[in-house]
Amino acid sequence: MSGARVVLLGGTKGIGRAMARILSQRGDRVLLLGRDVDDLERSAADLAVRSGAAAILSARCDLADPSTFAGAIAHAEEVLGGIDRVVVTAADFATQEELEATPDRALALCAINFSHTVAFCEHARAALARAGGGVLCVFSSVAGERGRTPVVIYGASKAGVTAYLEGLDHRFRRDGLRTVCVKPGFVHTSMTAGLKPPPFAGEAEQVAAMAIKGMDRGTPVVFAPSIWRWVMLVIRNIPRFVMRRIGF
Numbered sequence: 001m002s003g004a005r006v007v008l009l010g011g012t013k014g015i016g017r018a019m020a021r022i023l024s025q026r027g028d029r030v031l032l033l034g035r036d037v038d039d040l041e042r043s044a045a046d047l048a049v050r051s052g053a054a055a056i057l058s059a060r061c062d063l064a065d066p067s068t069f070a071g072a073i074a075h076a077e078e079v080l081g082g083i084d085r086v087v088v089t090a091a092d093f094a095t096q097e098e099l100e101a102t103p104d105r106a107l108a109l110c111a112i113n114f115s116h117t118v119a120f121c122e123h124a125r126a127a128l129a130r131a132g133g134g135v136l137c138v139f140s141s142v143a144g145e146r147g148r149t150p151v152v153i154y155g156a157s158k159a160g161v162t163a164y165l166e167g168l169d170h171r172f173r174r175d176g177l178r179t180v181c182v183k184p185g186f187v188h189t190s191m192t193a194g195l196k197p198p199p200f201a202g203e204a205e206q207v208a209a210m211a212i213k214g215m216d217r218g219t220p221v222v223f224a225p226s227i228w229r230w231v232m233l234v235i236r237n238i239p240r241f242v243m244r245r246i247g248f
């Protein structure tokens with residue numbers, strides 16, 4: 001579907017930026033939300049040059065500050081004349097060691113990635129309902145599939161997002177809301193800069209294209225790259241005592 005009115009939180013970097021580029025180039029009207037207004041304006045102007053469309057006003061929305069959510073969604077509804085799709089790629093990341101050493105940092109990450117993301121999605125869901133349904137596409141992670149030693153806290157925050165989206169799907173699909181939960185494996189972006197890539201590492205453009213295909217089809221869960229669907233099928237079935245023994 002092109003020509004859709006899309007709100008994207010997280011379009012200044014990485015996978016979100018790649019999604020914004022693809023969507024605007026195919027003719028969707030993309031409104032960017034993010035925490036740094038100057039950065040947003042630069043990104044929106046860049047998208048306008050690439051797509052040949054008029055720049056669409058972006059708006060401040062900081063996942064660390066829930067007081068920005070209602071205004072950002074209201075602004076998007078007004079500028080776009082209604083919202084067909086909302087995409088959330090924005091999230092926080094830190095290593096397990098960093099989070100263990102700094103409890104306040106752990107609390108902030110859990111809030112940004114889970115409770116504040118849910119609160120933002122609740123505003124988005126209401127706006128999509130006002131337009132008659134639509135698509136809510138949110139990035140979780142394969143890290144949310146099992147509790148694992150390198151990503152105990154980040155993984156738990158993503159597990160919460162995954163469960164929330166599954167519940168929304170069951171509760172609101174009959175009302176026209178389609179939820180798309182994207183679960184990337186390791187992707188080369190600023191979030192993973194400096195980390196050692198594991199096997200099957202993906203690129204932002206590739207994951208962005210898969211997420212958009214998932215939105216177009218209304219696929220509830222998208223693993224990206226797709227090999228992770230099969231890797232996770234195995235990992236979900238490894239008994240806990242084996243996980244403990246191999247120090248997974």
Ligand SMILES: NC(=O)c1ccc[n+]([C@@H]2O[C@H](COP(=O)([O-])OP(=O)(O)OC[C@H]3O[C@@H](n4cnc5c(N)ncnc54)[C@H](OP(=O)(O)O)[C@@H]3O)[C@@H](O)[C@H]2O)c1
Pocket residue numbers: 009010011012013014015016034035036039061062063064088089090091092093112139140141142143183184185186187188189190191192
């Ligand atoms: N990269 C991976 O390997 C990987 C793997 C699994 C899942 N994921 C998930 O995929 C999604 C996209 O990741 P990515 O690799 O593209 O990340 P990224 O390159 O680090 O980009 C993150 C985006 O989130 C925005 N953001 C961060 N904190 C924010 C806040 N408090 N309020 C509003 N926006 C905020 C950033 O905006 P600024 O420009 O202001 O910083 C940026 O646009 C995330 O949900 C991530 O958890 C990524």
